[in-house]
Amino acid sequence: ELKVEQNPLFLSMQEGKNYTIYCNYSTTSDRLYWYRQDPGKSLESLFVLLSNGAVKQEGRLMASLDTKARLSTLHITAAVHDLSATYFCAVDPNTDKLIFGTGTRLQVFP
């Protein structure tokens, strides 16, 4: 059974600081997704990573994928309050369905 684990589960960080969220998964996959969810809202797609070594950046967020290590990272640069949300990674283990991690709740404070 595929397991997708994120850490940390909760992250409180000061504005202007950098941090990384980690996503580990237990079976072979070269499709990994990152989503943002605001309270009471649906999921907003951030990144789709489809190959080993893929790196994508949007604003203060950068995601990477290492399929050999079964690891993806979401790096936050110079955090701002607007980034406060819950972030999910999800893996498609070549079965055409997404398996989600537990989520990382990010709070950015002044």
Next chain:
Amino acid sequence: DGGITQSPKYLFRKEGQNVTLSCEQNLNHDAMYWYRQDPGQGLRLIYYSQIVNDFQKGDIAEGYSVSREKKESFPLTVTSAQKNPTAFYLCASRGDHYGYTFGSGTRLTVV
């Protein structure tokens, strides 16, 4: 604009009652999915369908049923057998280039 429409946004269910959540997409996607999210948790797969008239159970299918009579529609019925249905339900579809699109969700509460 293409997208996924879920309705209703809020739904209240009495004990022992079946309720149906609607999910409609105009993206021409073949695959559709239902996920359940409990407070502070991740999403768990209930049912999915890769093609019309075919669907498979996900990880937590007990107490739920689905149909896929049309490509555009994938309704989810929460039956009385689901003992703890209070949750946020998200419908999704998948396109040709591995991109998933999510609806805005239905929040179901048992009263």
